[in-house]
Amino acid sequence: MNVDVLVTVVKAVVVLVLLLQVAPLMIWVERRGSAFMQDRPGPNRLGPWGLFQGLADAVKFLFKEDVTPSAADKPLYLMAPVLALLPAFTTSVVIPWGPDFKWDGQPYRFVIANADTGVLLFLALASLGVYSLVLAGYASNNKFSLIGSIRASAQLISYELAMTISVLAVVIPVNSFHLGDVVEYQRSHLWNFLPQLPGFLVFAVAAFAETNRLPFDLPEAESELIAGFHTEYSAMRFAAFFMAEYTSMAALSALGVTLYFGGWSLPWINYEGLGWRGVLIGLGTLLAKVAVCMFIFVWVRWTFPRFRYDQLMRLGWKFLLPVAILNLIAVAAMTLAGWL
Amino acid sequence: MNVPVSWYLVLAAVLFAIGTVGALTRRNGISIFLSIEVMLNGANLTLIAYARQFESHVGQVIVFFVMAVAAAEAALGLALFIAVFRQRHTIDLNRINLLRY
Amino acid sequence: MELLAFLIFAFLAVASALVVVAHKNPVYSTMALVVTLFSVAVLFVLLGSPFIGVLQVLIYTGAIVVLFLFVIMLLNIGREESQLAGHKPQFFASILGAIVFGGLVIFTLLNVATTPAPGGPSTELVSLEGLANTLFKEYLLPFEIIGLLLLVAVIGATVAARRTQPGESTTGVAEPPKEEAQP
Numbered sequence: 001m002n003v004d005v006l007v008t009v010v011k012a013v014v015v016l017v018l019l020l021q022v023a024p025l026m027i028w029v030e031r032r033g034s035a036f037m038q039d040r041p042g043p044n045r046l047g048p049w050g051l052f053q054g055l056a057d058a059v060k061f062l063f064k065e066d067v068t069p070s071a072a073d074k075p076l077y078l079m080a081p082v083l084a085l086l087p088a089f090t091t092s093v094v095i096p097w098g099p100d101f102k103w104d105g106q107p108y109r110f111v112i113a114n115a116d117t118g119v120l121l122f123l124a125l126a127s128l129g130v131y132s133l134v135l136a137g138y139a140s141n142n143k144f145s146l147i148g149s150i151r152a153s154a155q156l157i158s159y160e161l162a163m164t165i166s167v168l169a170v171v172i173p174v175n176s177f178h179l180g181d182v183v184e185y186q187r188s189h190l191w192n193f194l195p196q197l198p199g200f201l202v203f204a205v206a207a208f209a210e211t212n213r214l215p216f217d218l219p220e221a222e223s224e225l226i227a228g229f230h231t232e233y234s235a236m237r238f239a240a241f242f243m244a245e246y247t248s249m250a251a252l253s254a255l256g257v258t259l260y261f262g263g264w265s266l267p268w269i270n271y272e273g274l275g276w277r278g279v280l281i282g283l284g285t286l287l288a289k290v291a292v293c294m295f296i297f298v299w300v301r302w303t304f305p306r307f308r309y310d311q312l313m314r315l316g317w318k319f320l321l322p323v324a325i326l327n328l329i330a331v332a333a334m335t336l337a338g339w340l
Numbered sequence: 341m342n343v344p345v346s347w348y349l350v351l352a353a354v355l356f357a358i359g360t361v362g363a364l365t366r367r368n369g370i371s372i373f374l375s376i377e378v379m380l381n382g383a384n385l386t387l388i389a390y391a392r393q394f395e396s397h398v399g400q401v402i403v404f405f406v407m408a409v410a411a412a413e414a415a416l417g418l419a420l421f422i423a424v425f426r427q428r429h430t431i432d433l434n435r436i437n438l439l440r441y
Numbered sequence: 442m443e444l445l446a447f448l449i450f451a452f453l454a455v456a457s458a459l460v461v462v463a464h465k466n467p468v469y470s471t472m473a474l475v476v477t478l479f480s481v482a483v484l485f486v487l488l489g490s491p492f493i494g495v496l497q498v499l500i501y502t503g504a505i506v507v508l509f510l511f512v513i514m515l516l517n518i519g520r521e522e523s524q525l526a527g528h529k530p531q532f533f534a535s536i537l538g539a540i541v542f543g544g545l546v547i548f549t550l551l552n553v554a555t556t557p558a559p560g561g562p563s564t565e566l567v568s569l570e571g572l573a574n575t576l577f578k579e580y581l582l583p584f585e586i587i588g589l590l591l592l593v594a595v596i597g598a599t600v601a602a603r604r605t606q607p608g609e610s611t612t613g614v615a616e617p618p619k620e621e622a623q624p
Contacts, residue, residue, distance in 0.1 A: 365531065397572050413594075421512065
């Protein structure tokens, strides 16, 4: 029993440390990457290529004055940034971060929560992300924040549905909700994005909508709503929202990579023979794939204009949801026919 | 130590009773809905506890159906609420007490 | 271990249920409902139904309560005035009724004390395959009917909540035909 607890704690610490690096790194990637795409230098004063910008931003957030509106609903106002971090960090417990390893001769899977309801748990915890947006907008006692949070809640629950159905289609041929089994399936068959291309596209679009990134960032639209639902937040509270956004992007990218691109596995490597070196290679592969996804997030942000609210809802309900359902039916038919 | 199933049943009864008090005493329509949700959860907990007692899946299946019905009821109830609010501009149930406006 | 988890989440569920029924501000009641639902979901997992527990979080807290919050914000429902003024007998009668009901149930239950097999829920009970087999083999017809019920609810909610279209009456009573003016 004690060894189990120790192994779980070690896994959790490793994943937590990795996730905590995402926000500072992404600050640099976002600012230098967007500058590169917009043909300007970007931050280049702090360290070589501006690499210490993330550190400087963290220090800035610590020292900024914390302004709280006097008419704000204090308990809800203070709770909202914390609630934002909750789904970002807890959803990463069901993702397999590397191949199975042996500790004292006992095999262990590299998932923190070895639950049978794997991917459903991810979706359930991710659906709790709506509350921080809703409460932040409501508690700020500010018309623009309220509009931002109403738009955000409608957007999130609409695209959650399309995402859930496209995830269900992945689960059908695998016969299990556990994400480790999904990766094992992809090691012996094709990577899932090929036979389930429409489902993958639906998932990708829904992932942008779930994390409030452009082209779906109407809840925090900078040119229209000041800063949307987090207008009235400053200093560390704003940093909490900021960090939660990047961390949930990373967690959702990790899920997408695990479902559609083989997760931690590369097809030509024999992980069982390599022991702990195999675990490190698997972890490194997954992190590299997630890094590519994060760059694509930044790339898309500076390529497409923002969706208007009615266009956004129309896309989610009238296009993505039928495509996801058709994909589900097609995958079920192919599984019955034995092709998958 | 094993927790006896009767403890879960007692907890479910307590939740149900709390929900009933809320549904009977509140004036705000939304608060009545919330209390009804608490009652439904008490009932669900009873069903799952019995599923554990008799090692049967039927309790879980029934809870599945109850959740679907509760979702449908919440959606419809809130839609009716919005419609009533548009007419009467209040949701205080003591003021919405005439059949014809 | 199971005892500790049960005690913590049972206490949490009861405390937040009390906040749901007692607090004047509907937004606080809704957030307390989230805590209640989450605690009950954990109790489901302790009782050997992880699937239903996860579904509880996904459906109830992830969608239904968000709908409640949405409507509260849309209609700008404010705090409720104190209901005790002038309604004391009703309040005390309902508390008495709840105590009587709770007492009856508890008395009945303690006379048929139940202790499940030691060692936690069986693997068969926890497995998703068992639940799926029962759901899709014996209970297929209710499953399909529930789908139909949800469709009806969606249509009903859409019709009930929309603004009246021009020419549509809300009361459903036919207007008497207008008389033509005789030239």
